[in-house]
Amino acid sequence: MRNVLRLSTFLVLLAVACAFLSSSSSTSSSSPKICYINNCNATSTTNACGKYGKSNLCNRFKNNCALRYNSCISSTTYTAVALSQCSGISVNSRGICGGSSSSSSSSNITPIIIRRG
Numbered sequence: 001m002r003n004v005l006r007l008s009t010f011l012v013l014l015a016v017a018c019a020f021l022s023s024s025s026s027t028s029s030s031s032p033k034i035c036y037i038n039n040c041n042a043t044s045t046t047n048a049c050g051k052y053g054k055s056n057l058c059n060r061f062k063n064n065c066a067l068r069y070n071s072c073i074s075s076t077t078y079t080a081v082a083l084s085q086c087s088g089i090s091v092n093s094r095g096i097c098g099g100s101s102s103s104s105s106s107s108n109i110t111p112i113i114i115r116r117g
Contacts (some may be wrong), residue, residue: 050078
């Protein structure tokens with residue numbers, strides 16, 4: 001009986017939220033997001049590394065759950081990469097991805113000099 005009451009209360013609240021969201025002004029720039037992350041141990045202390053979009057920037061997260069959550073709520077997603085790519089980056093910080101793949105292409109970079117006035 002309790003489970004039925006809980007379920008019906010949840011469904012009523014969900015219906016009210018949907019009605020509110022559908023009747024709200026269309027001036028908002030983005031729709032609300034619902035992130036459902038399953039099979040995740042949020043208390044894990046095993047760090048995870050995520051590559052930011054198509055850039056060579058990596059972010060070190062406290063754990064895989066934090067990486068997946070940030071990827072869900074961000075407009076640009078994080079792709080999980082090897083933790084070695086985040087060497088030298090502290091937790092909850094962004095830096096340049098490490099490893100041999102990102103450093104090998106840096107030798108052919110030509111600077112652009114802009115002279116003004």
